[in-house]
Amino acid sequence: MAPSAVFWLLLGGLYFFIPLLTTFLFSLKSNQTGKCCTAANYSWVIHNGEFWHTLKISFLLALETIVISLAIFVPTIYWVHLKVPKLRPVLAFLALIPFVVPPIVMVVGLLKFYQGSPNWFYAQPWGFLAGAYVILAFPYMYFSLDAGFRSIDVHTLTEASQSLGARWTTTLFKVILPNIRAAALAGSFLALAIVMGEYTIANLSAFHTFPIFIQYVNETQGFPAGALTLMSFGITWAAMGSLLLVGRKRGTRAAVVAGAR
Amino acid sequence: MRSGRRRLSFAWIATLPFFAYTILFLFLPAASVLIGAFQNDKSGYSLSNIRTLFHHPYIDAYEGSIKLSLVTAAIGGIAGLFIAYAALREGTPKWIRSTLTTFSGVAANFGGIPLAFAFIASLGPLGVLTLFFKNQLHFDITAHGFSLFSMTGIGLAYMYFQLPLMILVIAPAIDGVRKEWREASANLGASQFQFWRYVGIPVLMPSILGAIILLFGNAFAAYATAYGINSGANLITIFIGAYYSGNVLNNPHLAQAMAFGMFVVLAVMMIVYIPLQRRAARWAK
Numbered sequence: 001m002a003p004s005a006v007f008w009l010l011l012g013g014l015y016f017f018i019p020l021l022t023t024f025l026f027s028l029k030s031n032q033t034g035k036c037c038t039a040a041n042y043s044w045v046i047h048n049g050e051f052w053h054t055l056k057i058s059f060l061l062a063l064e065t066i067v068i069s070l071a072i073f074v075p076t077i078y079w080v081h082l083k084v085p086k087l088r089p090v091l092a093f094l095a096l097i098p099f100v101v102p103p104i105v106m107v108v109g110l111l112k113f114y115q116g117s118p119n120w121f122y123a124q125p126w127g128f129l130a131g132a133y134v135i136l137a138f139p140y141m142y143f144s145l146d147a148g149f150r151s152i153d154v155h156t157l158t159e160a161s162q163s164l165g166a167r168w169t170t171t172l173f174k175v176i177l178p179n180i181r182a183a184a185l186a187g188s189f190l191a192l193a194i195v196m197g198e199y200t201i202a203n204l205s206a207f208h209t210f211p212i213f214i215q216y217v218n219e220t221q222g223f224p225a226g227a228l229t230l231m232s233f234g235i236t237w238a239a240m241g242s243l244l245l246v247g248r249k250r251g252t253r254a255a256v257v258a259g260a261r
Numbered sequence: 262m263r264s265g266r267r268r269l270s271f272a273w274i275a276t277l278p279f280f281a282y283t284i285l286f287l288f289l290p291a292a293s294v295l296i297g298a299f300q301n302d303k304s305g306y307s308l309s310n311i312r313t314l315f316h317h318p319y320i321d322a323y324e325g326s327i328k329l330s331l332v333t334a335a336i337g338g339i340a341g342l343f344i345a346y347a348a349l350r351e352g353t354p355k356w357i358r359s360t361l362t363t364f365s366g367v368a369a370n371f372g373g374i375p376l377a378f379a380f381i382a383s384l385g386p387l388g389v390l391t392l393f394f395k396n397q398l399h400f401d402i403t404a405h406g407f408s409l410f411s412m413t414g415i416g417l418a419y420m421y422f423q424l425p426l427m428i429l430v431i432a433p434a435i436d437g438v439r440k441e442w443r444e445a446s447a448n449l450g451a452s453q454f455q456f457w458r459y460v461g462i463p464v465l466m467p468s469i470l471g472a473i474i475l476l477f478g479n480a481f482a483a484y485a486t487a488y489g490i491n492s493g494a495n496l497i498t499i500f501i502g503a504y505y506s507g508n509v510l511n512n513p514h515l516a517q518a519m520a521f522g523m524f525v526v527l528a529v530m531m532i533v534y535i536p537l538q539r540r541a542a543r544w545a546k
Contacts, residue, residue, distance in 0.1 A: 108516055197374075
């Protein structure tokens, strides 16, 4: 290996690991004395009711986002691939819009537009917040699913299924869906990573999700926040690890950059 | 054929929820920002809020955001390019490449509040690195002008997602620089430097610029990371956030105008990005 290659890779590696290592060391310090080493911060987190409560809310929100996204995007992308390929650039263009409209701009618009809408929607994370998260997940879901659909022969599969007498719903659920399972999973894991880390929209619309809890601990507790930060990093690892695992199969070169900045 | 047509007319309904959804949750809210930015309190139309954006402190917040995004995009872009090239070039073992992609994927997705705290735990006033420098190396970084809460500090944290994003975006382009080109130029007597100066860099340039623009937008849109480090940072996203979390919501149209201003900056960015993207695609395999 060239010396310059070693230098740059070392630099990148250090930048990746040092903040994690220091956060780990930080999380081992006692919240009372500031001295090393104790696991008390981790036990504080695990015995905190609010931790489990907000974690559950964020996780259920992620599941809801995934279910709605798949229900909306799979039939649409299937149909566009099958019948109106001309619409594909239109969808790809639409999928770029959430990049130009960042979450902070989106939430300003959503708050204005849905102001005064019924409470079951506006005041519930399952309504307002999930609605916004489906849009956040849209580009990642779209690019994953589109790659999945491109890797299969939609026409042949559909014709074969129909010539055997299957209805559209049967074709979609029993023939198409199993074939794009890896792509759908990849998009789902990205959506999971986004929702579990999303702070901007939740904060501005005053919902208490997991990242809001982390920030609350950051401001009030110091050392236990280190433990929480590492746990949150673990969630990102788990989501990305699963993504790579399903990505080994063909047709899942998904967009891997999600994130809640 | 006729029966096929009839099926078609029913099945396109499957795409309706999608378009209805994007209209309800993307276009109409975006339009309401657009309209709200040009309204005043008495629900009449006016340019007063847009005009306010060009004055202190709002214009400074845009400037702060743009500067921070430009600097982190340029440094992250160039360093990311070198790291990606180091992993992809000949002589580097194959496993490094897949490891780098995995780690970049994780790091690019690790942002927001947890990232902010990871940097507070490292370089904050009580951070592990800060104390290590002070106690072990007798070097007080705060006494030497460093503060994590400054723009430099926030920029260092942004680099944690800027670098891996650059690596992920530019790696396919670097792969596109073909071995044959290098062999051909070597056969014609070109040195390593001459190859990059006259072939490699010119071919990669649209991809590099496109990637850096993407990094710019990435940093420009960021809110949670900066907020977690310094909730009073002079950034436009922090300003918008303060309007909603604080108690200063006397003029919501100003917040909408600020959001509109961000949208304009990012739209200009996209207008530069798309032609570069087309040009970069020319050399793709």
